[in-house]
Amino acid sequence: MPDITIALSKGRIFEDTIPFLKAAGIVPLDDPDTSRKLIIGTNRPDIRLVMVRATDVPTYVQYGAADLGVAGKDVLLEHDGVGLYQPLDLKIARCRMMVAVRDSYDYASAVFQGARLRVATKYVKTARSHFAAKGMHVDLIKLYGSMELAPLVDLADAIVDLVSTGGTLKANRLQAVEEIMPISARLIVNQAALKLKNPTIQPLLEAFNAAIPANI
Amino acid sequence: MRNWLLPEYIEDVLPRDAYRIEKIRRLIMDKLFVHGYQFVMPPLLEYVESLLAGSGSGMNLRMFKVVDQLSGRMMGLRADMTPQAARIDAHLLNTSGVTRLCYASSVVHTVPDEITRTREPFQVGAELYGHFGIESDLEIQRLLLECLSVSGIQSIHLDLGHIRVFRSLVYGSGIRPEFEMELYAALWAKDTSTLRELVYTGLNDLDKTVREALLLLPELYGDETVLLRARKYLPNFPEISEALDQLEHVAKALEPYVDRIIFDLADLRGYHYHTGMVFAAYTQGSPVAIALGGRYDEIGKSFGRARPATGFSLDLKQLSRLTDINDYPRGILAPWKPQDDELAAMIKQLRIAGHIVVTGLPGENSKEVAGCDRNLVLRNGKWEICPVSG
Numbered sequence: 001m002p003d004i005t006i007a008l009s010k011g012r013i014f015e016d017t018i019p020f021l022k023a024a025g026i027v028p029l030d031d032p033d034t035s036r037k038l039i040i041g042t043n044r045p046d047i048r049l050v051m052v053r054a055t056d057v058p059t060y061v062q063y064g065a066a067d068l069g070v071a072g073k074d075v076l077l078e079h080d081g082v083g084l085y086q087p088l089d090l091k092i093a094r095c096r097m098m099v100a101v102r103d104s105y106d107y108a109s110a111v112f113q114g115a116r117l118r119v120a121t122k123y124v125k126t127a128r129s130h131f132a133a134k135g136m137h138v139d140l141i142k143l144y145g146s147m148e149l150a151p152l153v154d155l156a157d158a159i160v161d162l163v164s165t166g167g168t169l170k171a172n173r174l175q176a177v178e179e180i181m182p183i184s185a186r187l188i189v190n191q192a193a194l195k196l197k198n199p200t201i202q203p204l205l206e207a208f209n210a211a212i213p214a215n216i
Numbered sequence: 217m218r219n220w221l222l223p224e225y226i227e228d229v230l231p232r233d234a235y236r237i238e239k240i241r242r243l244i245m246d247k248l249f250v251h252g253y254q255f256v257m258p259p260l261l262e263y264v265e266s267l268l269a270g271s272g273s274g275m276n277l278r279m280f281k282v283v284d285q286l287s288g289r290m291m292g293l294r295a296d297m298t299p300q301a302a303r304i305d306a307h308l309l310n311t312s313g314v315t316r317l318c319y320a321s322s323v324v325h326t327v328p329d330e331i332t333r334t335r336e337p338f339q340v341g342a343e344l345y346g347h348f349g350i351e352s353d354l355e356i357q358r359l360l361l362e363c364l365s366v367s368g369i370q371s372i373h374l375d376l377g378h379i380r381v382f383r384s385l386v387y388g389s390g391i392r393p394e395f396e397m398e399l400y401a402a403l404w405a406k407d408t409s410t411l412r413e414l415v416y417t418g419l420n421d422l423d424k425t426v427r428e429a430l431l432l433l434p435e436l437y438g439d440e441t442v443l444l445r446a447r448k449y450l451p452n453f454p455e456i457s458e459a460l461d462q463l464e465h466v467a468k469a470l471e472p473y474v475d476r477i478i479f480d481l482a483d484l485r486g487y488h489y490h491t492g493m494v495f496a497a498y499t500q501g502s503p504v505a506i507a508l509g510g511r512y513d514e515i516g517k518s519f520g521r522a523r524p525a526t527g528f529s530l531d532l533k534q535l536s537r538l539t540d541i542n543d544y545p546r547g548i549l550a551p552w553k554p555q556d557d558e559l560a561a562m563i564k565q566l567r568i569a570g571h572i573v574v575t576g577l578p579g580e581n582s583k584e585v586a587g588c589d590r591n592l593v594l595r596n597g598k599w600e601i602c603p604v605s606g
Contacts, residue, residue, distance in 0.1 A: 064503025089409035192503050
């Protein structure tokens with residue numbers, strides 16, 4: 001049984017994490033895009049990777065099913081991360097959490113203290129605290145994908161979503177009107193693992209830290 | 217109607233688990249008893265204000281509340297017994313010397329614990345009131361380690377921290393309370409990027425030495441070299457060096473009792489009420505700490521009598537899943553023979569020696585009596601213990 005389990009999600013997070021693993025001398029033995037394996041071994045017998053959904057990464061790490069994980073700030077904000085350390089901002093999978101509305105929508109005059117807005121989003125907590133800080137009421141509509149559609153079919157006045165290039169917004173005639181926060185992926189560590197497996201984990205943290213790209 | 221179903225995160229404890237919990241409870245209580253810790257039984261519910269004394273807002277949300285029909289005031293079901301013990305020390309015992317108290321009972325939470333997923337932990341704890349010095353911290357921590365080891369926890373990693381390191385940096389630096397809480401949250405999660413953002417934007421008038429010290433704190437965890445680094449790089453405040461001295465002293469004294477001691481100067485667990493050294497015990501197989509504690513000299517103040525205090529508590533249900541105690545005892549079935557004096561004497565002897573002896577009732581079949589694997593059988597005029605056949 002390997003000593004250390006690292007939880008990753010397929011796609012961008014996995015691809016962007018490869019260089020960090022490499023810096024720590026870890027090479028995955030399979031490619032999750034072609035392999036259907038959920039547990040992927042590495043060149044180091046004491047380290048394995050598990051492939052889970054992005055939103056599940058904090059859960060696996062919190063319960064100690066994985067010792068380490070890489071998760072976006074967006075996911076961590078939605079997850080009630082008790083018992084998680086997030087020591088490193090890996091500065092990968094970067095994008096921004098934005099408020100977006102229809103092109104024709106006058107956001108500036110819809111937003112005032114005491115106003116009420118219908119907001120569709122996957123990021124309910126983030127949206128709630130953002131609008132609460134502005135002193136606004138919002139009726140949150142939880143969606144699991146294709147948020148861009150909501151304002152177009154009048155399901156919501158605005159959406160809160162991740163924006164990286166803005167291409168999807170533009171294609172659907174939406175505009176980003178407000179940045180809530182910049183988002184990037186963090187290395188998260190189970191609290192007990194950091195203490196109990198410190199001799200193995202500490203060198204990994206140091207290697208990851210050294211591989212973080214300098215401020216862009 | 218499935219009205220036999222229990223509410224979520226509320227469970228019955230069935231015989232095997234209950235046996236283990238009860239066995240550990242007895243072992244721990246005996247240990248505490250011989251160390252002079254007096255057992256107290258605070259009430260299951262009392263006025264919310266006294267249950268919340270000195271705790272953070274998290275506790276308020278975790279507490280079940282009911283309206284007292286006699287006074288119209290709000291009562292809470294205890295979610296933590298520590299404030300109750302502090303209240304007892306402050307007002308009921310009211311001695312000026314040292315008081316040692318212990319308790320063991322269920323507490324209830326409105327929301328389940330993140331990891332153990334229960335709303336009804338079984339809390340066991342010991343508290344020591346009336347002594348300021350490091351010696352009492354040491355006594356409590358050593359006692360915790362002994363309790364864990366008697367409970368069948370084989371390898372223990374002890375995590376030591378000190379609230380005064382962070383507090384002395386924050387006090388006198390003019391940090392507003394709302395930022396203090398944000399700083400606390402970032403440090404607690406070792407979230408260095410949020411921390412960096414915080415000290416460079418929200419707190420940009422911060423003293424340079426304090427800023428650098430705050431940024432360093434999340435990295436100050438690990439073996440004893442942490443203390444060396446802390447002495448070298450943290451500002452030379454008397455409070456900090458005193459805290460580091462205390463950590464070093466305690467670590468040295470506890471070394472023989474644990475597998476490993478880890479320091480963590482950003483471990484701000486219970487920052488709302490802790491005031492000095494804090495500690496957490498970890499063991500393999502548990503993703504969270506199995507026991508917590510530390511110094512809390514201020515809680516008594518809200519009861520009108522500030523007393524130095526330190527203590528620990530743990531959830532016995534959680535502990536019982538990690539123990540290597542696994543000796544569920546089986547019983548001996550005696551036949552129904554009320555006239556047989558020899559048999560009665562034998563049963564009495566066996567029970568005195570601690571054996572389980574079940575006297576079968578008329579018509580009770582030996583294969584049906586739960587938990588018995590042996591019989592008392594009459595052979596050559598003498599009662600003997602034989603394994604249940606078949």
